[in-house]
Amino acid sequence: MSLNVIDLIKGQLGPALISQASSQFGESESGISKAIGGLLPAVVGGLANNANNPGVLDAITNASSSGLLGNLLGGTSNNSVVTGLLSSIFGDKVGGLVNSIATFAGISNNTSSSLLNLVTGATVGTLGKYAADNNLDKSGIAGLLNDQKGIVSTLLPAGLSLASLNIGDWAKGYAFDNDKIKVSSHEDPKVEVTRSTTPTGTHIDRNNNNDGGGSIWKWLLPLLLLLAAGYFLWKQCNKKETTTTTTISDSANTGSESAVATVPSDSSAVTATKVDEDIDLNGVALKGYKGGLEDRMITFLKSGGYKNAADDSALKDTWYDFDHVNFKLGSSSELEAGSQGQLDNLVAILKAFPDAKIKIGGYTDKTGNEPANVKLSQARADFIKSALEKAGVGAQVLGAEGYGSKFATVDASASDAERAVDRKMSIRFAK
Structure with missing residues (x-):
């Protein structure tokens, strides 16, 4: 499976x-x-559509030493590499893209423009680092970008489409110039379909054949869109329940090591917003979510549930999902900013209840190669185990296991946001 560079970024x-x-x-x-959710696939698509542009390839090749990733918020606004790239890949459509994203996300145009620069800097910097780490030359970078053309349009969030952004359809090989769209063809690579302002029913010349019929795209594209919309509505009406992207931190689980929360597909269902608050640990306040990992673990330990459990079989089906501990994509040794705080909370809980023992589990979604998924999830579980050992509570960790996508519930073809529920780190009590 081709690398999804959006996940990487x-x-x-x-x-x-x-x-x-x-x-x-x-x-x-x-x-x-x-806004970032809409801009990221747009920028990656723009680069993919210019995969053979020497200026784009030079910018990516040199990005690893530019320092872009070290100062995304302050270093991208007036960065000549970023502004030059945006001009190369979007031309005079930059303003339209900024306005579309601002309207979609409910933010100002100035903020949308700044975020476009930020996302472009993050994209080029990440691609440059990946290319340097994997010894990719310009040909390899071009190949990586070309691989994104078939998936970019599917990664736009609900409410955005390539048409609404007015920047083309990479999956079909369209260029950004919406006045003259080149369509790939194995039989005749020189064929062009030109948009016409003539009334419906007036034929467009094709290959100098005046007897040819009207452009097929005039009726085929609307028909395909109607069919897609009908299929989506049919699926929604027949779906009994849908998996949310919020995991239940103390979920009882039958027959598996991991459970996820499901809610009916009723449109009135509302996902609760998590808000940090003080969680009491024997008079010490820990920052966490009400109903989150810390809150549920402490409640269980205080209730005597762990002490009264006869053996491990009474504990193995209840897992607690980390709310804040997240690894950088593809990494088993680099945590995202803000992750260390919850690990520190876990250490404090284990020190407050020295008789308690735990196991660590790592999980991935269904995308990618399964042996690699198992290896990655195992390495992440081992990383957390090692961190706990260094913090002085290693004796309370009985094991760490990576399950890969064994217990993933969301199909690999689903959106990244939907698959996020399966990418997690969890712990459970053990004896």
């Missing part, structure tokens, strides 16, 4: 950066997150 655009951007631009975190 997301490691640079985690919750900590979103929070900082929210404060800097005076916008809500949800608005910032929504």
